[in-house]
Amino acid sequence: MKHLTIIVPDGQSNLSTVASIVGAYEIFAGANAYWRKTGKKELFSIQLAGNSKKVKYGEGLISVQPEVDISAITNTTLIIIPPTLIRSYNNAAKGNQLLIDWIEQQYKNGAEIASICSGAFMLASSGLLDGKNCSTHWAHADKFRSLFPNVNLKEEKLITDEYGIYTNGGGYSFLNLIIYLVEKYYDRQTAIYCSKIFQIEIDRQSQSVFTIFSGQKLHGDEVVKKAQTYIENNLHEKISVEHLSSKFGVGRRHFDRRFIKATGNTPVEYSQRVKIESAKKALETTRKNVNEVMYEVGYSDVKAFREVFRRITGMSPLEYRGKYNKEIGQTA
Structure with a gap:
């Protein structure tokens, strides 16, 4: 036995x-x-x-x-x-x-x-x-x-x-x-x-689907923390890594390495996760349609938004709204 x-x-x-x-x-x-x-x-x-x-x-x-x-x-x-x-x-x-x-x-x-x-x-x-x-x-x-x-x-x-x-x-x-x-x-x-x-x-x-992304900030890299804050405060913008590294005076490759070491995500991944977290909250609590939410978090391509949303949450935006928005529910 x-x-x-x-x-x-x-x-x-x-x-x-x-x-x-x-x-x-x-x-x-x-x-x-x-x-x-x-x-x-x-x-x-x-x-x-x-x-x-x-x-x-x-x-x-x-x-x-x-x-x-x-x-x-x-x-x-x-x-x-x-x-x-x-x-x-x-x-x-x-x-x-x-x-x-x-x-x-x-x-x-x-x-x-x-x-x-x-x-x-x-x-x-x-x-x-x-x-x-x-x-x-x-x-x-x-x-x-x-x-x-x-x-x-x-x-x-x-x-x-x-x-x-x-x-x-x-x-x-x-x-x-x-x-x-x-x-x-x-x-x-x-x-x-x-x-x-x-x-x-x-x-x-x-x-x-249960994850609430809050960002990894238990590190001591002040430049990365400033970059994280900038990303979080400018959800509607399409921010490039070149723009971020230039803004904070760090070379592109070095900035990438520092960001990954500090947060566990590349700058692009971090931006995506922050945007999708904001989109999730909008889909949970408002009657905005998927396109409205998509534009608010800086996406203009429906296909790209849906692909990123599904990769991060395991569900499509419509499926997510139907599951977690009590007011809309299965009528979405």
Whole structure:
């Protein structure tokens, strides 16, 4: 029988941590039950493991009692790391160092690892994500990049799967990751069964539509910050990289390199994301049509606007307005 370890982190966690622990446990238990029902043996034994006898969450509202101390597990097949609070992440990392060391050792022993939302911070602290793709909640992307520059963050991805390491986006999208893992370890039919029983959309691959772009400004490059502000204050203009680099007295190539290093985007990508974020808000809150919104954010080519909008959000402007504008709704 395979062994599943669900980590119970100690400190700097919240109710989302509990939801992820309970959700992962229940869905894998449901997959086991389905296999029993179809005449197969249970695939996984499941244990909650940590380094404390009891962990309190939500200011003591809920407590979780690990079934076993992490040190007692010498061999496991799959490890699930739930979210941790990011605002005090450095303290959380210190408090969970024993867990981080154990995770690293288990991976070397052949275990696979899946992180949920901000659980990617704990996973990245082990060094196991260096040089690999990773996802986390889009709201934590800037902080993650500043702490772990050697990790290839793909915050638009709902799930990444690389070298036996799985990561996923934010919030309750962890349910999609668990269904993905059920299919990986059990089979497609079991995943479909669990998706129907727990009413989870199967095969969802992107969290782009949920992203609220706010711009990466946790860097110390004042020239880039001024350029970002200029882009954000001149949405209606078609700003070229040559114009920006000239305006701030920096050579084109050097400006490009500095901008990418500071923000994770090229100047063109940054401008596109800022414009599309403004377009999204207009489509959500006004009755303006797509052309009106397009012109307001500096586009004159409908095809180009739609292509960029879809690439960033995963939806067309009309689909987005129909989904998120309550007043217009499906009549769009």
